[in-house]
Amino acid sequence: TKEEKKDDGVMAEEEPCMFWIWAMASTIFRLFLIFFFPENINASSRPELSTPLTSLRRLAEGYWLKQSSLSPYAGSMYHGSPLLLSILGPLTIQRIEGKSSHHLCSLVFVIADILSALLLRATGQKLQKAYRLNLRRLGLLTSLQDRGILPCGDIAALVHLWNPFTILSCVGLSTSPIENLAVIQLLEKVFLSILDENPAFGRVPLAAFGLVMATHLSLYSATLAIPLIFLLGYGLDAPPVKKFLQTRHVGVETTGSTSDVSKQDKLTQTTQLFLWRTVLYFVFWVLVWSSYVLVLCSLSLKQYGGLEEMFKRTYGFILRIEDLSPNIGVFWYFFAEVFDFSRNYLLIVFNLYILLTGIPPLAFRLKHRPCFLAFAYLAFSSILKSYPSVGDAALYLSLWALFVNELTDMEHSFFIFCGYIGFSLLSPVMHNIWIWRGTGNANFYFGNAMGYACFQYMFVEKSVNAMLNHDQALKKATSEMTKN
Amino acid sequence: MLADDMACNARNEYPAQVFNNENHKLNLYGDNVEVDYRGYEVTVENFLRVLTGRHENAVPRSKRLLSDEGSHILLYMTGHGGDEFLKFQDAEELQSHDLADAVKQMKEKRRFKELMIMVDTCQAATLFNQLQSPGVLAIGSSLKGENSYSHHLDSDIGVSVVDRFTYYTLAFFERLNIYDNASLNSLFRSYDPRLLMSTAYYRTDLYQPHLVEVPVTNFFGSVMETIHTNSAYKAFSSKISNSKSNPEMPLNQLSEHDANIPNDELKNEKQKCPYSQMRADLHKKLEKLENVDTVVNLSIAVMVVVVMVSSSLLR
Numbered sequence: 051t052k053e054e055k056k057d058d059g060v061m062a063e064e065e066p067c068m069f070w071i072w073a074m075a076s077t078i079f080r081l082f083l084i085f086f087f088p089e090n091i092n093a094s095s096r097p098e099l100s101t102p103l104t105s106l107r108r109l110a111e112g113y114w115l116k117q118s119s120l121s122p123y124a125g126s127m128y129h130g131s132p133l134l135l136s137i138l139g140p141l142t143i144q145r146i147e148g149k150s151s152h153h154l155c156s157l158v159f160v161i162a163d164i165l166s167a168l169l170l171r172a173t174g175q176k177l178q179k180a181y182r183l184n185l186r187r188l189g190l191l192t193s194l195q196d197r198g199i200l201p202c203g204d205i206a207a208l209v210h211l212w213n214p215f216t217i218l219s220c221v222g223l224s225t226s227p228i229e230n231l232a233v234i235q236l237l238e239k240v241f242l243s244i245l246d247e248n249p250a251f252g253r254v255p256l257a258a259f260g261l262v263m264a265t266h267l268s269l270y271s272a273t274l275a276i277p278l279i280f281l282l283g284y285g286l287d288a289p290p291v292k293k294f295l296q297t298r299h300v301g302v303e304t305t306g307s308t309s310d311v312s313k314q315d316k317l318t319q320t321t322q323l324f325l326w327r328t329v330l331y332f333v334f335w336v337l338v339w340s341s342y343v344l345v346l347c348s349l350s351l352k353q354y355g356g357l358e359e360m361f362k363r364t365y366g367f368i369l370r371i372e373d374l375s376p377n378i379g380v381f382w383y384f385f386a387e388v389f390d391f392s393r394n395y396l397l398i399v400f401n402l403y404i405l406l407t408g409i410p411p412l413a414f415r416l417k418h419r420p421c422f423l424a425f426a427y428l429a430f431s432s433i434l435k436s437y438p439s440v441g442d443a444a445l446y447l448s449l450w451a452l453f454v455n456e457l458t459d460m461e462h463s464f465f466i467f468c469g470y471i472g473f474s475l476l477s478p479v480m481h482n483i484w485i486w487r488g489t490g491n492a493n494f495y496f497g498n499a500m501g502y503a504c505f506q507y508m509f510v511e512k513s514v515n516a517m518l519n520h521d522q523a524l525k526k527a528t529s530e531m532t533k534n
Numbered sequence: 535m536l537a538d539d540m541a542c543n544a545r546n547e548y549p550a551q552v553f554n555n556e557n558h559k560l561n562l563y564g565d566n567v568e569v570d571y572r573g574y575e576v577t578v579e580n581f582l583r584v585l586t587g588r589h590e591n592a593v594p595r596s597k598r599l600l601s602d603e604g605s606h607i608l609l610y611m612t613g614h615g616g617d618e619f620l621k622f623q624d625a626e627e628l629q630s631h632d633l634a635d636a637v638k639q640m641k642e643k644r645r646f647k648e649l650m651i652m653v654d655t656c657q658a659a660t661l662f663n664q665l666q667s668p669g670v671l672a673i674g675s676s677l678k679g680e681n682s683y684s685h686h687l688d689s690d691i692g693v694s695v696v697d698r699f700t701y702y703t704l705a706f707f708e709r710l711n712i713y714d715n716a717s718l719n720s721l722f723r724s725y726d727p728r729l730l731m732s733t734a735y736y737r738t739d740l741y742q743p744h745l746v747e748v749p750v751t752n753f754f755g756s757v758m759e760t761i762h763t764n765s766a767y768k769a770f771s772s773k774i775s776n777s778k779s780n781p782e783m784p785l786n787q788l789s790e791h792d793a794n795i796p797n798d799e800l801k802n803e804k805q806k807c808p809y810s811q812m813r814a815d816l817h818k819k820l821e822k823l824e825n826v827d828t829v830v831n832l833s834i835a836v837m838v839v840v841v842m843v844s845s846s847l848l849r
Binding site for chain 2: 133
């Protein structure tokens with residue numbers, strides 16, 4: 051392991067210089083956009099960037115209502131967390147002299163983006179190490195300095211910083227950067243000591259904190275509880291253990307020594323154990339942190355209806371799809387024309403759709419790769435969210451970049467890439483045609499949203515396929531190696 | 535129509551206020567009271583013009599009775615009266631024939647569906663002797679030959695503030711609540727001749743529906759008093775729980791005082807539920823907490839610092 055660390059250090063020295071240069075460049079670009087072109091982009095009024103959940107204008111309105119001793123949720127403007135209101139609220143009021151828009155908040159979002167990038171980089175480095183370790187264990191890696199393995203941490207961080215979606219959602223006065231930061235730091239927290247053989251119990255409270263904060267800020271991050279449990283139970287991303295140990299077992303049997311067989315049995319016992327103790331400890335800490343957060347929320351909403359009001363206006367708002375203003379999702383059009391008596395039924399159907407068709411199948415298939423499962427869940431929920439925005443796309447694209455090593459053989463990647471660019475460029479055009487010029491109608495915009503959803507879905511499907519093919523290829527390679 | 539606008543009388547010690555009781559609880563001249571004819575405008579001619587709708591063109595809409603064939607009209611008259619007349623302004627009188635003619639014209643021109651005439655004067659029942667139009671219900675405070683009396687004197691103002699018939703009518707309505715659905719029959723039966731010191735006589739021969747089936751709200755409408763509050767939006771359900779928690783506090787304080795008295799039973803009861811006492815103490819502290827926001831901000835900051843410190847320690 052000492053040699054490994056040295057080699058990693060040598061390799062890593064050249065990379066950071068380029069990384070930091072690119073990171074600085076993206077920060078300067080964002081600051082440039084914030085300070086010089088706030089009105090031209092007009093980002094806060096675009097439905098692709100700011101949704102009823104993430105719009106900063108609504109947060110400012112909620113803060114003003116709170117200062118006027120009304121409930122921040124009055125009038126159905128603000129639908130976020132009251133804690134976020136206490137943090138970001140005062141910033142929306144203070145202005146730099148001479149400027150009119152929310153510059154201080156945009157600076158906070160820039161910092162959030164940078165932090166997300168750094169955390170992604172750390173996560174990617176751990177993933178890279180884990181990948182290398184796994185390959186060495188399987189005997190596929192001959193030399194330590196294999197340049198074939200890309201530095202996925204740096205790549206993911208740079209993708210996050212230079213993705214037009216992230217730049218737009220950072221400049222666009224939406225709180226998506228903070229929600230993305232919550233999710234990314236959740237993933238990072240779990241990793242730092244998973245690499246050790248014994249799961250360090252010190253990490254579990256922090257992971258629980260991460261999950262509670264991520265769920266508190268956006269409801270759909272609750273689906274990340276499942277990959278987290280798999281992470282804590284099974285360990286980091288690895289090719290499916292069963293297949294490899296079976297092939298190894300077969301390979302060992304051919305040599306015929308009994309001591310090797312017993313060693314293999316011991317291996318099967320330890321690596322296939324699902325660590326229930328850690329998971330229960332994690333659940334306990336989730337309860338502790340969530341009760342802390344809920345107590346804080348009830349304190350801040352004491353006079354305005356308390357926790358019941360908060361749940362009704364935040365999670366209830368998300369699940370009941372109360373706001374039907376257009377966005378790049380597919381629900382607003384549908385629920386604008388559905389009959390009242392079937393509305394509840396269809397709400398249940400659509401919400402259960404994510405739960406039943408999205409979560410269990412992916413969990414069964416990808417339980418040995420929890421980090422990738424998290425990416426798949428995030429991508430899936432960003433298609434079928436109540437109020438999606440490009441900030442969600444920014445998040446899962448950055449997480450996708452963490453897996454460049456495994457997803458090199460993704461099919462139709464160029465087609466999907468072109469589709470993304472095309473639909474995201476057409477979306478403001480359709481919006482303009484429909485709303486401002488009046489020469490189009492809602493079908494134009496909704497068609498665009500449907501196409502975007504199609505391409506997102508294709509993207510997730512191809513990525514999962516590529517990952518599973520990669521595992522298959524690894525299995526083939528190991529079986530060939532053991533035969534030789 | 536107020537012939538003597540007492541609220542604006544120079545000798546009124548409570549300017550712009552008219553009370554119907556010496557306890558001065560209810561100001562009848564409130565913000566939602568509209569007086570269309572006052573002082574010298576109150577004449578028999580104007581009264582008949584209002585009833586029949588024969589106004590000059592210049593008369594504004596607020597001074598007209600804008601009723602149609604579906605309207606229920608309550609006509610309440612009080613003052614000095616006698617055998618088949620009612621006194622106007624100490625100078626002229628409204629006769630029962632004129633009233634009957636006006637009502638007949640109203641019926642011809644279909645200006646009402648049901649009309650209720652309520653008269654509180656001496657010998658009030660004679661005023662509607664001549665009525666013949668269908669759909670009219672009339673009640674008077676006294677029969678021919680009887681006087682109607684005032685109820686009590688307000689020594690602060692120096693005059694009697696309400697007549698007996700009116701007083702008991704108002705008392706009937708004070709007893710009602712919103713869901714009572716009282717009928718006119720119960721109103722008319724509530725008049726006690728011994729209390730009124732006269733006989734309240736009513737005439738139903740021109741009125742077709744049974745009095746038991748007619749709700750009082752057909753004629754006696756309510757003018758809602760709106761109370762302006764700061765909460766512009768819907769109130770929350772937990773307001774009830776907040777007001778419930780308040781009486782808990784003095785109860786607990788009481789029990790603490792009682793515990794000082796050497797009484798073993800009370801002490802045992804207190805010891806039985808320390809949890810509820812803890813919650814009450816917590817409620818007390820929370821009520822005292824004025825700046826909740828700083829507490830919340832501090833807690834968030836503490837949480838973030840703890841997380842960052844522990845993550846850096848474990849790195």
